Amino acid sequence: MKPNKYNNQANKEAVNHCQQCLMRPISLFSDLQESDFDLLRQPINIIELEAEEILYKEKQVIRYLYTVRSGLLKQVRYLDDGSYRIVRLLRQGDIAGIEALNNTFYKQHTLVLQKASLCQIPIKNIKALDQKSTCLYKPLMARWQKIQQDADLWITEFSVGHSKKRMANLLIYLAGENDTDFFFLPSREDIGALLAIRTETASRIIAEFKRQGCLQTKGNYAKINFSKLKQFY
Amino acid sequence: MKPNKYNNQANKEAVNHCQQCLMRPISLFSDLQESDFDLLRQPINIIELEAEEILYKEKQVIRYLYTVRSGLLKQVRYLDDGSYRIVRLLRQGDIAGIEALNNTFYKQHTLVLQKASLCQIPIKNIKALDQKSTCLYKPLMARWQKIQQDADLWITEFSVGHSKKRMANLLIYLAGENDTDFFFLPSREDIGALLAIRTETASRIIAEFKRQGCLQTKGNYAKINFSKLKQFY
DNA sequence: CGGATCGTTGACAGGTATCAATGCTGGTGG
DNA sequence: CCACCAGCATTGATACCTGTCAACGATCCG
Numbered sequence: 001m002k003p004n005k006y007n008n009q010a011n012k013e014a015v016n017h018c019q020q021c022l023m024r025p026i027s028l029f030s031d032l033q034e035s036d037f038d039l040l041r042q043p044i045n046i047i048e049l050e051a052e053e054i055l056y057k058e059k060q061v062i063r064y065l066y067t068v069r070s071g072l073l074k075q076v077r078y079l080d081d082g083s084y085r086i087v088r089l090l091r092q093g094d095i096a097g098i099e100a101l102n103n104t105f106y107k108q109h110t111l112v113l114q115k116a117s118l119c120q121i122p123i124k125n126i127k128a129l130d131q132k133s134t135c136l137y138k139p140l141m142a143r144w145q146k147i148q149q150d151a152d153l154w155i156t157e158f159s160v161g162h163s164k165k166r167m168a169n170l171l172i173y174l175a176g177e178n179d180t181d182f183f184f185l186p187s188r189e190d191i192g193a194l195l196a197i198r199t200e201t202a203s204r205i206i207a208e209f210k211r212q213g214c215l216q217t218k219g220n221y222a223k224i225n226f227s228k229l230k231q232f233y
Numbered sequence: 234m235k236p237n238k239y240n241n242q243a244n245k246e247a248v249n250h251c252q253q254c255l256m257r258p259i260s261l262f263s264d265l266q267e268s269d270f271d272l273l274r275q276p277i278n279i280i281e282l283e284a285e286e287i288l289y290k291e292k293q294v295i296r297y298l299y300t301v302r303s304g305l306l307k308q309v310r311y312l313d314d315g316s317y318r319i320v321r322l323l324r325q326g327d328i329a330g331i332e333a334l335n336n337t338f339y340k341q342h343t344l345v346l347q348k349a350s351l352c353q354i355p356i357k358n359i360k361a362l363d364q365k366s367t368c369l370y371k372p373l374m375a376r377w378q379k380i381q382q383d384a385d386l387w388i389t390e391f392s393v394g395h396s397k398k399r400m401a402n403l404l405i406y407l408a409g410e411n412d413t414d415f416f417f418l419p420s421r422e423d424i425g426a427l428l429a430i431r432t433e434t435a436s437r438i439i440a441e442f443k444r445q446g447c448l449q450t451k452g453n454y455a456k457i458n459f460s461k462l463k464q465f466y
Numbered sequence: 467c468g469g470a471t472c473g474t475t476g477a478c479a480g481g482t483a484t485c486a487a488t489g490c491t492g493g494t495g496g
Numbered sequence: 497c498c499a500c501c502a503g504c505a506t507t508g509a510t511a512c513c514t515g516t517c518a519a520c521g522a523t524c525c526g
Contacts (some may be wrong), residue, residue, distance in 0.1 A: 077389045087388045102378050108385070137370065144377035145335050151384030152341070155320045156310045159392035160429045163482075188505065196393045198483055203505055396514075421473065431515055436473055467526105474521070482513075489506070496499085 018044060023119065026093040027067050028126075028143075031135040039129050042122035049118070055096055055110040062106055064120045066096040071116025072184055075108040076193065086193045088150060089113070091176075095143050100126060114184040114220075158195050166195045167205045168232040171215065171224050185222035251277060256352070259326040260300050261359075261376075264368040272362050275355035282351065288329055288343040295339055297353045299329040304349025305417055308341040309426065319426045321383060322346070324409075328376050333359060347417040347453075391428050399428045400438045401465040404448065404457050418455035 018029055019037055046069070049055065055066065055073060068090050075088040075096075087108065090096055099107050100123045130136055157169040170191065175183050186194070191202040209215035214228040251262055252270055279302070282288065288299065288306060306323040320341065323329055332340045333356045363369055390402040403424065408416050419427065424435040442448040447462040448455055 077385055079389060079393065085389050085393055087385045099378055099381075102374055107378075107382065134367065140374070141335055141377075144374075144381070145332055145340075147381050148332075148377070148384070149340065151381070151388070152310055152320045154388055155384070155392065156312060156318050159388065160312065160318055199504090200484080200506085201482060204482095204507080207506065432472090433474085433516080434514060437475080437514095440474065470523100470525090472521100472523080474519100476517105476519085478516085480513105480515075482511105484511080485509090487506100487508085490504080492501105492503090494499100494501080496497105 023067065023069055023093075027119070028065075028095065028121070028136060028139045030139055032129075033133075033135065036129060036133050036135050039132055040125045041128065042125050044122070044125070045120040047118050047120050049112045049116050051112050051115055053112045055112065055118070056106050058107060058109050059105045062097060062100045062104060062123055064097065064122055065100045065126055067119040067121065068092055068094045068096065069117040069119060071112065071118075072114035073110055073116055074113050074186075074190065074193075075110050077108060084193050085196060086190060087154070088147070089194075094146075097123075098140070098143055098147070101130060101140070113186055113190065163195060163197045163201055164205055164208075164232045166197070167191070167202070167209070168214075168229050170194060171209075171222070171229065172226070172233070174222075175224050175226075179224060179226050182218060182221040182223045185217060185220055187220075251352075256300065256302055256326075260352070261298075261328065261354070261369060261372045263372055264370075265362075266366075266368065269362060269366050269368050272365055273358045274361065275358050277355070277358070278353040280351050280353050282345045282349050284345055284348055286345045288345065288351070289339050291340060291342050292338045295330060295333045295337060295356055297330065297355055298333045298359055300352040300354065301325055301327045301329065302350040302352060304345065304351075305347035306343055306349055307346050307419075307423065307426075308343050310341060317426050318429065319423065320387070321380070322427075327379075330356075331373070331376055331380070334363060334373070346419055346423065396428060396430045396434055397438055397441075397465045399430070400424070400435070400442070401447075401462050403427060404442075404455070404462065405459070405466070407455075408457050408459075412457060412459050415451060415454040415456045418450060418453055420453075 018024065018027075018040065019032075019034075021027065021029075024030060047066075049071070056062075056064075058077075070092055073090040073094075073096060074086045075090065076084045076086050078084045090110070096110050096118070097106060126136065153173075157173070158166050160166070172179065174185065175181075185191075188199040188202040188206065191197075191206070192199045195202065206215065206217075209229070209232075210217065212228060214225050214232070216223045216225075251257060251260075251273065252265075252267075254260070254262075257263060280299075282304070289297075291310075301323050303325055306327075306329060307319045308321040308323065308329075309317045309319050311317045323343070329343050329351070330339060359369065386406075390406070391399050393399070405412065407418065408414075418424075421432040421435040421439065424430075424439070425432045428435065439448065439450075442462070442465075443450065445461060447458050447465070449458075450456075
């Protein structure tokens with residue numbers, strides 16, 4: 001998958017920009033020293049992907065690791081019957097392809113849900129850094145742990161109990177900190193894949209939440225009424 | 234939680250034994266150099282826990298990290314309604330308390346399912362090693378990745394679809410590589426907590442599998458008939 | 467021999483999947 | 497500009513599955 005089509009004007013300048021980047025505090029490079037930046041030989045591009053685009057596929061050779069600057073991505077696993085389950089969502093600060101350091105191939109399919117901007121970091125850079133410096137150690141460990149915690153959340157909040165409760169949990173998760181704003185609401189099919197329910201069931205619950213005034217939608221975006229949602233929570 | 238009651242005859246000798254330990258290739262210490270072993274100042278005990286015993290609780294201060302030598306442990310999260318869900322199983326080679334390097338407190342409750350033997354590694358040792366050497370880096374990264382992969386498995390195999398299919402997946406998982414041997418079969422309640430179903434449902438399915446000849450039980454142990462189980466798989 | 471705990475089974479209610487039809491919306495091409 | 501189409505969302509009817517409540521059996525232990 002060559003990213004020719006993407007916003008590919010990366011250059012030496014782009015690399016240096018990492019030092020001043022607004023994302024840096026929440027990026028993998030938070031602990032880099034000035035000298036470490038010299039190890040970033042390959043250009044680090046910023047790529048923009050539209051909804052539905054594939055970032056990478058499972059078993060594809062790992063060339064890049066990505067930091068999510070904005071947008072929303074899903075990591076999916078396909079089931080025997082051809083359907084799929086979303087096993088993880090990636091948001092600002094999350095990393096796609098973190099398995100790069102241990103593996104040659106990506107472990108999940110990763111696709112864009114909501115128009116996303118990502119830092120595309122060549123795996124060569126990461127490996128060079130990793131061999132010469134310990135600056136990636138802490139940030140990586142923190143990411144891994146977040147992955148574990150998110151997984152626990154998934155298993156307990158999105159996979160157990162009545163589907164209305166799961167949906168309420170998901171909406172609150174999607175709303176994030178600012179639960180008064182509109183947030184991206186995935187398609188019914190994706191919601192089904194998130195919560196392990198059918199699209200029809202997802203649709204029914206969304207519809208009921210709207211009737212009850214817990215939820216307001218505008219295209220692919222939604223806003224929750226937190227206090228009214230509590231009855232299902 | 235002081236481990237006085239446990240097999241606590243650890244001593245300098247026990248530490249040195251790590252170098253020759255049969256578990257070492259699959260332990261965190263696989264990459265240690267001879268000199269690194271000098272950093273293991275605190276004694277490393279081997280502890281034996283019976284079923285139902287608590288290894289540690291969530292939010293407890295982290296003092297030790299554990300490598301599973303044998304047996305089976307569960308990591309659980311309690312839900313609002315007082316019930317619990319098992320989010321992870323730990324088997325030989327797995328680590329309990331891997332969050333030790335990033336955190337002061339344990340993140341999950343961890344309990345013994347099947348009588349277990351564990352290496353109890355003082356967190357001081359780990360931190361000393363971690364500061365002076367990079368020998369823990371690779372093994373830790375590999376563990377984290379296994380955790381992620383197991384989580385994906387959990388989400389896709391144990392949380393989606395009909396409960397018979399989930400049960401079949403679980404039995405195959407529990408059987409491990411040697412699917413012709415008897416393996417530990419958790420209580421119906423724990424199976425319920427593994428698969429997000431009620432104990433009664435778990436019981437019914439187990440009973441049906443037995444009637445169909447897919448499954449044979451002997452106390453807390455079971456053996457599967459792989460080919461007959463496939464119809465549900 | 468109780469008593470406690472766990473597993474099994476039954477009856478029934480409620481929830482979700484399934485199948486099918488219809489509405490809605492955004493994009494395309496005439 | 498509008499008609500049409502494709503894809504997604506919604507809704508209904510029904511069957512199936514699982515949860516719930518309850519009773520009973522099995523096993524272990526004091």
